[in-house]
Amino acid sequence: MKTTRLFLLFGALAMSGYGASPNELTRSEVQDGWQLLFDGRSFAGWQANESPDTFKVEDGAIVVNGPRAHLFYTGPVAKHDFRNFELQLEAMTYPNSNSGVYFHTAFQEKGWPAKGYEIQVNNSHRDPKRTASVWGIEENLETVAPDETWFTLRIRVEGRRIRTFVGDRLIVDYTEPEGVERPKQFAGRVLSSGTFALQGHDPASKVKFRSIKVRVLP
Numbered sequence: 001m002k003t004t005r006l007f008l009l010f011g012a013l014a015m016s017g018y019g020a021s022p023n024e025l026t027r028s029e030v031q032d033g034w035q036l037l038f039d040g041r042s043f044a045g046w047q048a049n050e051s052p053d054t055f056k057v058e059d060g061a062i063v064v065n066g067p068r069a070h071l072f073y074t075g076p077v078a079k080h081d082f083r084n085f086e087l088q089l090e091a092m093t094y095p096n097s098n099s100g101v102y103f104h105t106a107f108q109e110k111g112w113p114a115k116g117y118e119i120q121v122n123n124s125h126r127d128p129k130r131t132a133s134v135w136g137i138e139e140n141l142e143t144v145a146p147d148e149t150w151f152t153l154r155i156r157v158e159g160r161r162i163r164t165f166v167g168d169r170l171i172v173d174y175t176e177p178e179g180v181e182r183p184k185q186f187a188g189r190v191l192s193s194g195t196f197a198l199q200g201h202d203p204a205s206k207v208k209f210r211s212i213k214v215r216v217l218p
Helices: 002-015 027-031
Strands: 034-036 046-048 055-058 061-064 069-073 085-093 099-105 117-121 151-158 161-166 169-175 195-200 207-216
Antiparallel strands (some): 034 207, 055 061, 069 195, 099 195
């Protein structure tokens, strides 16, 4: 009888999503409208630009380590054109590493993405702008996650409001002013719509990403 109860318990936990791979959705996530952007095995739905070898898939994660490059989502979800959304992913940084997650951006052959905003991923790099900053616009100067540990980064965009979270903690809450005008070097840092991109910063930086999922909002 005891053994039967244990099997029933583990069966119920499995049905609820317990023990699922980081790159799988639970039943409740599916019901809540989440969709996966990374399958944990390949770059299906993603396209790298100037230095493709900066990106590798290892042990269910995208490993970013190499010269400057960006990996753009080009897959079928929302035809890779997102306006209001919630993006969630797990990241792991290594000491003195720097990366970022762009949104409302578009594929370009080389250079730092000219379109869209960058959310910083950096827990110990010399750049003082730390994880969850809206880079160059609204900064977080506090280290909110340790290196060499998986943490959850969430980006929520609704209308003119951008919020970033690490775990359940709100880090940045920024509202873009009406008719905002940026300096020339940040001219494209305005809300519009577009895709996502993962940043390869430099050969000294190593960052991993997994469990990349999105929920389209009204």
